[in-house]
Amino acid sequence: MRRRLDWFTEPEPTALVFTGVNGGILRRSNFQRAAKWSETTRKLGVPALHFHDLRHTGNTIAASADTSLRDLMARIGHESVRAVMIYQHRTAEADKGIADAMNHKIKRVKIQS
Incomplete structure (x- = not known):
């Protein structure tokens, strides 16, 4: 886990772990789209999740x-x-x-x- 965090995040303690497409804060409005939430939950058989x-x-x-x-x-x-x-x-x-x-x-x- 540490190696992944070191690889994918900035070193500052306040660095974001999950970011939007442009490196900014991942907000609910762009998370749904970025994660393809509707498509993914439908494929997993839990469309109402x-x-x-x-x-x-x-x-x-x-x-x-x-x-x-x-x-x-x-x-x-x-x-x-x-x-x-x-x-x-x-x-x-x-x-x-x-x-x-x-x-x-x-x-x-x-x-x-």
């Missing part, structure tokens, strides 16, 4: 990895807890973890009694 769906998926996975709310806020770039909570989806796996933790605590209390 939006680029932001990738961000949402990545952030949802990060949120399910026992990440603190503060760390998620930093990763996602939001100052608002409300905005970050969008990625804290309720899952059956999480429900089972909560139930198991509750059972464990109840058993400890019974043993101590």
Whole structure:
């Protein structure tokens, strides 16, 4: 990865990793065209996939990895807890973890009694 970054990006820490055709900022308006997004997603069989769906998926996975709310806020770039909570989806796996933790605590209390 380092070799690729060295080859394709400028050395400054503020250098852009992905750029537009002329080396400028890759914006949503020119990304769609440059990446041939519609054509590519159609060929992959996911024509309704939006680029932001990738961000949402990545952030949802990060949120399910026992990440603190503060760390998620930093990763996602939001100052608002409300905005970050969008990625804290309720899952059956999480429900089972909560139930198991509750059972464990109840058993400890019974043993101590």
